[in-house]
């Protein structure tokens with residue numbers, strides 16, 4: 058039993074420590090976002106808090122003056138009534154002005170905070186490696202940051218505003234009540250602690266509940282996203298999947314609601330009991346004040362003020378406790394942002410490898426993805442040289458894309474070594490390296506920008522010559538399309554956006570290819586970028602690359618074996634290993650794996666042509 062209490066205390070201290078750390082970091086974030094706005098909010102809310110008690114005090118004077126007039130003691134009291142009433146009006150007006158200014162600042166601050174957090178997150182993402190995204194837990198953190206950080210930091214800002222106001226008004230009421238009874242103040246303050254404890258427990262529990270549910274909630278978001286995506290509508294309609302998805306979503310919601318009903322009921326009983334006890338204590342205190350006022354013959358104004366002051370103090374304390382619990386809850390969520398910002402970044406290489414990629418050499422490289430049991434690439438040794446073209450082929454899962462990712466230096470290698478111009482890939486400056494590389498993946502990005510922006514985004518600082526652009530567009534066969542677009546090259550693309558034009562998948566793919574072809578590079582890599590293109594168009598594009606006689610390293614991954622015929626060397630991958638290497642002629646003569654696959658594919662094509 059003793060051990061449990063000790064463990065509980067340890068756990069509680071740990072929670073408090075984390076809470077303080079997160080709140081400190083959040084305040085730092087708020088100050089960093091705008092020092093001026095933060096200072097304004099602190100000052101204005103402190104004034105606003107003090108005004109609450111100032112108004113109470115002035116009102117006491119008004120009532121005392123009225124009482125004296127009613128008792129017929131002194132004509133001058135009319136002047137006092139007018140004076141204190143004007144003063145009350147003046148202070149109330151200031152209070153309204155401050156509230157409006159705080160509201161204005163609060164909204165503005167929210168926008169700055171949004172901007173600041175977004176910039177911080179994007180900057181951090183740009184520094185993270187592909188591997189960092191794949192580490193267990195990191196992806197969930199990134200998603201949570203995306204989902205909660207902004208709302209929760211705005212919520213902390215609002216809570217801090219309330220908290221400052223509450224503290225200032227508590228200070229004011231304590232000054233007013235000091236003369237009446239000091240012990241009274243302590244009793245009022247202590248009576249709020251049970252509420253704080255219970256509220257924190259409630260928020261803690263909710264965070265745990267939502268944290269455990271997070272994967273499921275993300276699934277709901279993903280399913281909703283599936284249903285509203287334009288390109289999905291066709292399949293969803295024909296397969297009648299929308300209703301099925303709706304049922305899956307409802308199932309999750311129903312389970313959550315059932316669980317929540319039980320927990321919420323439990324908390325409701327607890328809070329009803331506590332608030333009732335709290336009210337009992339409050340009214341005992343009020344009774345005590347009335348008795349004391351009668352015994353000590355206080356004025357009516359004083360009696361009213363003391364009772365009201367206790368109400369204000371109690372409200373401010375309740376508010377403060379509520380706000381502390383709220384910041385506690387927010388801090389649990391915002392902790393994800395700080396955890397995300399603290400993710401250790403892979404060390405950036407510093408080695409200079411020259412201003413051109415001459416060769417990339419793999420020596421006994423083996424690579425395994427995090428949390429997997431087999432190597433995606435095994436004992437791979439190969440030399441890629443400038444001025445040569447390479448075709449990479451293999452069945453699905455044979456390691457083609459993994460090889461491309463390693464050529465691109467997207468992962469640090471632990472087994473074997475990759476050298477760029479004799480310099481170890483792990484240690485070279487990646488930014489410099491990527492500036493010399495052009496790549497297009499199978500899952501290329503459709504940027505919601507104009508046609509021309511989609512073409513030049515990889516080299517967005519370069520001023521391209523119109524002829525170069527026309528030439529590349531012509532190679533991929535998009536000239537006719539551009540001529541027919543409403544704004545030509547400047548037409549915005551994407552179905553979801555206003556005044557935009559949607560392209561077919563094949564057209565998007567060709568557009569992505571122009572991006573790779575246009576970028577001024579030393580190495581061009583096309584990782585099955587032509588899956589949605591017909592064999593003829595793919596052949597034309599590849600032949601252009603094979604015959605363009607440039608001094609680049611050209612690497613093409615394709616499932617159409619015939620189309621990599623023109624490559625100087627074809628690498629055949631099987632289960633992550635090199636199975637064969639050679640020119641088309643050599644591989645066909647060898648009658649090995651490439652030959653087998655080639656013949657099989659040719660037969661397929663012939664069969665399809667017959668059926669057509």
Ligand code: ADP
Nearest residue numbers: 426429433451452453454455456457458459460
């Ligand atoms: P290919 O491009 O030839 O289809 P990949 O290189 O994509 O093959 O994949 C090779 C192997 O590595 C496959 O078994 C695949 O499941 C695995 N793999 C690929 N990407 C990842 C990843 N991010 N995490 C874990 N395993 C992966």
